[in-house]
Amino acid sequence: MSLLDDTIGRIKSQDAGWRAMARTRLEKLTMPHWALGRLMDLAEDLAGMTRSIPPVIQRKAVAVFAADHGVALDGVSRYPREVTQQMVHNFVRGGAGINVLARLAGARVVVVDMGVAGDLSGLAREGKIVSHHVADGTANIAKGPAMTPEQARRCLEAGIEVALQLGKDADLLATGEMGIGNTTPSSAIVAAVAGVAAEGVTGGGTGVENTQFLRKMEIINHALEINRPDSHDGLDLLAKVGGFEIGGIAGLILGAAAQGKPVLVDGFISTAGALVAQRLSQASTDYMIAAHRSAERGHRIALVHLGKQPLLDLDLRLGEGTGAALAMNLVEAAARILTEVATFEEAAVSGANA
Amino acid sequence: MSLLDDTIGRIKSQDAGWRAMARTRLEKLTMPHWALGRLMDLAEDLAGMTRSIPPVIQRKAVAVFAADHGVALDGVSRYPREVTQQMVHNFVRGGAGINVLARLAGARVVVVDMGVAGDLSGLAREGKIVSHHVADGTANIAKGPAMTPEQARRCLEAGIEVALQLGKDADLLATGEMGIGNTTPSSAIVAAVAGVAAEGVTGGGTGVENTQFLRKMEIINHALEINRPDSHDGLDLLAKVGGFEIGGIAGLILGAAAQGKPVLVDGFISTAGALVAQRLSQASTDYMIAAHRSAERGHRIALVHLGKQPLLDLDLRLGEGTGAALAMNLVEAAARILTEVATFEEAAVSGANA
Numbered sequence: 001m002s003l004l005d006d007t008i009g010r011i012k013s014q015d016a017g018w019r020a021m022a023r024t025r026l027e028k029l030t031m032p033h034w035a036l037g038r039l040m041d042l043a044e045d046l047a048g049m050t051r052s053i054p055p056v057i058q059r060k061a062v063a064v065f066a067a068d069h070g071v072a073l074d075g076v077s078r079y080p081r082e083v084t085q086q087m088v089h090n091f092v093r094g095g096a097g098i099n100v101l102a103r104l105a106g107a108r109v110v111v112v113d114m115g116v117a118g119d120l121s122g123l124a125r126e127g128k129i130v131s132h133h134v135a136d137g138t139a140n141i142a143k144g145p146a147m148t149p150e151q152a153r154r155c156l157e158a159g160i161e162v163a164l165q166l167g168k169d170a171d172l173l174a175t176g177e178m179g180i181g182n183t184t185p186s187s188a189i190v191a192a193v194a195g196v197a198a199e200g201v202t203g204g205g206t207g208v209e210n211t212q213f214l215r216k217m218e219i220i221n222h223a224l225e226i227n228r229p230d231s232h233d234g235l236d237l238l239a240k241v242g243g244f245e246i247g248g249i250a251g252l253i254l255g256a257a258a259q260g261k262p263v264l265v266d267g268f269i270s271t272a273g274a275l276v277a278q279r280l281s282q283a284s285t286d287y288m289i290a291a292h293r294s295a296e297r298g299h300r301i302a303l304v305h306l307g308k309q310p311l312l313d314l315d316l317r318l319g320e321g322t323g324a325a326l327a328m329n330l331v332e333a334a335a336r337i338l339t340e341v342a343t344f345e346e347a348a349v350s351g352a353n354a
Numbered sequence: 355m356s357l358l359d360d361t362i363g364r365i366k367s368q369d370a371g372w373r374a375m376a377r378t379r380l381e382k383l384t385m386p387h388w389a390l391g392r393l394m395d396l397a398e399d400l401a402g403m404t405r406s407i408p409p410v411i412q413r414k415a416v417a418v419f420a421a422d423h424g425v426a427l428d429g430v431s432r433y434p435r436e437v438t439q440q441m442v443h444n445f446v447r448g449g450a451g452i453n454v455l456a457r458l459a460g461a462r463v464v465v466v467d468m469g470v471a472g473d474l475s476g477l478a479r480e481g482k483i484v485s486h487h488v489a490d491g492t493a494n495i496a497k498g499p500a501m502t503p504e505q506a507r508r509c510l511e512a513g514i515e516v517a518l519q520l521g522k523d524a525d526l527l528a529t530g531e532m533g534i535g536n537t538t539p540s541s542a543i544v545a546a547v548a549g550v551a552a553e554g555v556t557g558g559g560t561g562v563e564n565t566q567f568l569r570k571m572e573i574i575n576h577a578l579e580i581n582r583p584d585s586h587d588g589l590d591l592l593a594k595v596g597g598f599e600i601g602g603i604a605g606l607i608l609g610a611a612a613q614g615k616p617v618l619v620d621g622f623i624s625t626a627g628a629l630v631a632q633r634l635s636q637a638s639t640d641y642m643i644a645a646h647r648s649a650e651r652g653h654r655i656a657l658v659h660l661g662k663q664p665l666l667d668l669d670l671r672l673g674e675g676t677g678a679a680l681a682m683n684l685v686e687a688a689a690r691i692l693t694e695v696a697t698f699e700e701a702a703v704s705g706a707n708a
Binding site: 029030031032035036037038039043078079080082083086087089093095096097099100101104119209210269295311313314315317318322326329330332333336337340341342346348349350351352353 | 359383384385386389390391392393432434436437440441443444447449450451453454455457458555649665666667668669670671672676680683686687690691694695696697699701702703705706707
């Protein structure tokens, strides 16, 4: 049995018994009923995911999957393609947004080369990044499939391997990414899943202008037309119109779910990865926590299809895992209220009138 | 000159020069333009408030003002009035929601007795709470003014004193409160400011049922009718339909603003206090950060009148300062991105195409 099939087979739904135990305690806390709202929903989820009370959320890690895209050469981004590898160096030096926000969250950052067009073997040898390099960027989705089915499977298994590795000493995982042009394949995935044309899901990405924006939509519609991905088949969707880092993200989520660990899903690109994971295992959504609602237009519809309401809504559109790193504090808060807040009985506080 | 007048006189608008310096750096960070959205707006605000780059946000404190309300004896809450003092004991023992979330944020919790109906002098003597006890609860706003103009001034000055004391070793302040029945005076304040009847701003508070809810609205409308507060006069608004803890909150905000320190405004009751502060000093709003949008119905309209968009929206309706404690992490994140993220030049990353 392959690592992918084995991992999918190990994913179980959240545990109803642990959820019920959490709810029973949350309802007795010294506060009006469910007065911490979505933090309490999350606390219940965490108990169901981890099968423990309190759910331990101490050690945190964010995996930043980096890769390039053939379609980026068609001018869908305002940034030149070499920015992907330049940003990998920035991550390694600790100067990027994700480094700063992960430091604040007390989270480890692991950068994974999934297919950056450029030689990062030096960084990999020095142990500064993890290499699961599939190829020097995907093929151009405007001309054919992004990758072969075999490459798609390799991406997913690479993500699973990262999850298993990080899971050895992390309680909470998070997805992040870097890849110039990657809002284009992400929009294609979301459009395919939602069954709409590019116009319904495409945003400005890193800031393209009007004519470039129209061209980006044309490319996405054309990519969907020539590739005809099966929107119910995660592997096909990923191979036809995805990206290597998107596959890594989907794999990380599956690997986290198989270990019963919560995984924070960052913004638009990460949600495209989550949609791929959902197609491979509906139960994996039980372990996903949507970190934030991105300013990228298609994110709203992507989250609806994933069935998730995000924790934050701060007009972020950076990616890298920054929204996920910011949301870690809320996950930790949810875990703590479950056992650290006193019950009415423990604190000798009068309850509500019947 | 009184402490109140002196404090109001010292409040200056945010500094435009420091804001501009912050913006200049934020625009050069290795990310698409303003890609961290509202976190970057906040970073700019923090520089304008603190007149420093980076704005130091390390030491944090939340002041929890507690008081009782004459109107609570009319049955506007599901909880008996003694819960206010029971919760003060819970705060002191560290078992309440605010204790847990403040611990996570690394924030100090200071509990202030503004007028709890009950003897808390023992806790005050032991230094476990601060006493600015004005009276054993306000008078019933359904029968006349909540307090005398002199008492209103005392509340505001007490809040200012707390801000000055905390300001000695805190960079970021936050408001919190406890007072059974206090959504009723808060709704009255918001209704007066918004110029609408109770129906437009009243929510369920800690969870009142239908007939009790109608009665609560009747009481608020009646209180506004007999007291006729001047909605442009903060002192009159506070004295006629406010509460001692609401005055403390308004004072804390004024005191923070006078020191050039950011202050996180918690939920519905805190926002009522912020509206009182705004009426006393429009410039004080420059130092307010709305922590979250409460599930309490009137909070949305209160925030519109305050001119603030909240950072979080998690269906919280606990008060105590819990939403403010949760938002501290975001304020710290905003401060850090300003100087810790590398610029394009520093990181040798290519910029966007023109």
